[in-house]
Amino acid sequence: MRVLVVGSGGREHALIWKLSQSPEVSQIFCAPGNGGIETIAEIVDIGAEDVEALAEFVDIGAEDVEALAEFAESRDIDLTVVGPEAALAKGIVDLFEKRGLRIFGPTKAAARLESSKAFAKNIMKKHHIPTAQFSVFDDPQAARAYVRQLGVPIVIKADGLCGGKGTIVAHTLSEALGAIDLLMEDRIFKQAGERVIIEERLVGEEVSVIVVTDGVTALPLLAAQDHKRLLDQDRGPNTGGMGAYAPAPCMSAELAPLVMEQVILPTIHAMANEGWPLKGVLYAGLMLTSDGPKVLEYNVRFGDPELQAILPLMKSDLVPILDDATEGRLSNVSCEWRAGSCACVVLAAGGYPGDYAIGKEIQGTERLADQKDAFLFHAGTKRDRGRLVSWGGRVLNVVGVGADLEAALKRAYNAISEIHFDGMIYRKDIGFRALKGPVAKA
Ligand code: AMP
Numbered sequence: 001m002r003v004l005v006v007g008s009g010g011r012e013h014a015l016i017w018k019l020s021q022s023p024e025v026s027q028i029f030c031a032p033g034n035g036g037i038e039t040i041a042e043i044v045d046i047g048a049e050d051v052e053a054l055a056e057f058v059d060i061g062a063e064d065v066e067a068l069a070e071f072a073e074s075r076d077i078d079l080t081v082v083g084p085e086a087a088l089a090k091g092i093v094d095l096f097e098k099r100g101l102r103i104f105g106p107t108k109a110a111a112r113l114e115s116s117k118a119f120a121k122n123i124m125k126k127h128h129i130p131t132a133q134f135s136v137f138d139d140p141q142a143a144r145a146y147v148r149q150l151g152v153p154i155v156i157k158a159d160g161l162c163g164g165k166g167t168i169v170a171h172t173l174s175e176a177l178g179a180i181d182l183l184m185e186d187r188i189f190k191q192a193g194e195r196v197i198i199e200e201r202l203v204g205e206e207v208s209v210i211v212v213t214d215g216v217t218a219l220p221l222l223a224a225q226d227h228k229r230l231l232d233q234d235r236g237p238n239t240g241g242m243g244a245y246a247p248a249p250c251m252s253a254e255l256a257p258l259v260m261e262q263v264i265l266p267t268i269h270a271m272a273n274e275g276w277p278l279k280g281v282l283y284a285g286l287m288l289t290s291d292g293p294k295v296l297e298y299n300v301r302f303g304d305p306e307l308q309a310i311l312p313l314m315k316s317d318l319v320p321i322l323d324d325a326t327e328g329r330l331s332n333v334s335c336e337w338r339a340g341s342c343a344c345v346v347l348a349a350g351g352y353p354g355d356y357a358i359g360k361e362i363q364g365t366e367r368l369a370d371q372k373d374a375f376l377f378h379a380g381t382k383r384d385r386g387r388l389v390s391w392g393g394r395v396l397n398v399v400g401v402g403a404d405l406e407a408a409l410k411r412a413y414n415a416i417s418e419i420h421f422d423g424m425i426y427r428k429d430i431g432f433r434a435l436k437g438p439v440a441k442a
């Protein structure tokens with residue numbers, strides 16, 4: 001089987017790493033890839049040499065959906081797997097399906113669960129899926145009046161895609177009014193902030209529940225916990241995600257079936273009943289409140305960095321899972337997991353999620369080559385005349401696997417001590433909610 005993976009982040013690197021272990025896969029292409037995918041043999045653990053022979057780098061942007069379809073057709077790709085949301089929101093799945101090409105992911109209409117928060121909130125409201133109380137605004141004056149009336153704390157969200165940075169949890173009135181200005185008047189996220197959702201602030205622990213779905217049934221992956229804030233102890237601005245671990249103990253054996261019953265299956269059935277069956281991934285970002293689990297957001301693709309902490313624990317072959325979901329026969333499939341825990345710590349460029357420098361030489365990655373159960377998934381990296389350099393805000397994902405979360409985190413943080421680039425920042429407290437204390441030295 002020839003597989004094309006679309007994207008260039010740590011999630012896509014993890015996907016390729018896992019797909020390359022499948023006996024069904026003969027060749028993997030990645031568009032546009034990154035500095036790690038390009039020389040994927042850097043990844044330790046299984047079959048690095050085989051991986052190098054398998055993977056090929058394609059210079060097509062992840063949102064250039066027409067060119068991707070041309071490529072898939074001309075190279076006889078059997079299955080395309082899409083990492084990032086932008087290509088899905090642009091209709092890559094519709095285009096591929098029209099051309100008779102197999103692709104894992106939702107149609108453009110179904111992808112609105114992620115690409116429009118107003119659409120998602122309205123689906124939840126109509127189908128009684130638990131979520132925060134909300135109102136939708138197109139007019140900044142009305143939004144300001146609503147905020148003044150409700151008071152703080154309050155949450156302001158851009159309707160459209162903002163790379164995980166379009167939500168502001170405001171604790172003061174001036175913060176809330178400032179957020180409305182930034183999104184609706186200054187248009188810092190362009191059209192994505194033309195419309196805003198204003199919602200009640202929820203309190204509790206967050207968890208990412210990610211399932212693969214064929215539009216009818218759902219196959220859950222291990223529950224994971226992301227760390228969206230930039231700084232330790234969940235301070236600072238929201239980011240795309242600064243680290244993750246799996247399994248998340250807050251998703252207890254009692255809670256897991258409840259989430260399936262109250263959130264995941266009702267969402268899948270709601271989309272099917274509305275005429276937009278959801279195939280691919282359903283990712284529910286949940287707040288575990290004292291009132292039960294409530295949906296903060298939906299995504300229709302794998303979480304990043306959650307997937308980097310989930311796939312190293314997956315024992316089963318991923319290919320039949322993606323394949324059967326695409327073909328609508330997921331009920332035949334199950335998934336086995338390794339015991340233990342996995343932790344992923346993101347190394348970012350100083351300044352992220354705001355402005356940051358690129359082109360900084362990254363040193364020490366080769367020292368991880370002989371470490372067992374600690375390895376790297378690249379994100380914003382590039383090979384430049386033989387050197388590995390930073391090329392994005394989130395640069396590297398350092399992953400550790402261990403018998404428990406503490407052991408997994410120790411492996412990841414030990415590995416980080418080998419790596420350096422100018423301005424490198426990372427959180428020292430990944431997993432703190434589960435451990436009740438940091439593993440890394442501040
Ligand atoms: P979202 O863009 O909706 O995923 O939100 C990003 C982050 O903002 C979430 O992971 C939460 O940490 C926080 N957040 C979003 N909605 C709420 C809410 N209603 N109450 C409290 N925090 C929220």
Ligand code: GLY
Pocket residue numbers: 164226240241299302303304305306
């Ligand atoms: N880790 C958050 C996301 O993938 O949206």
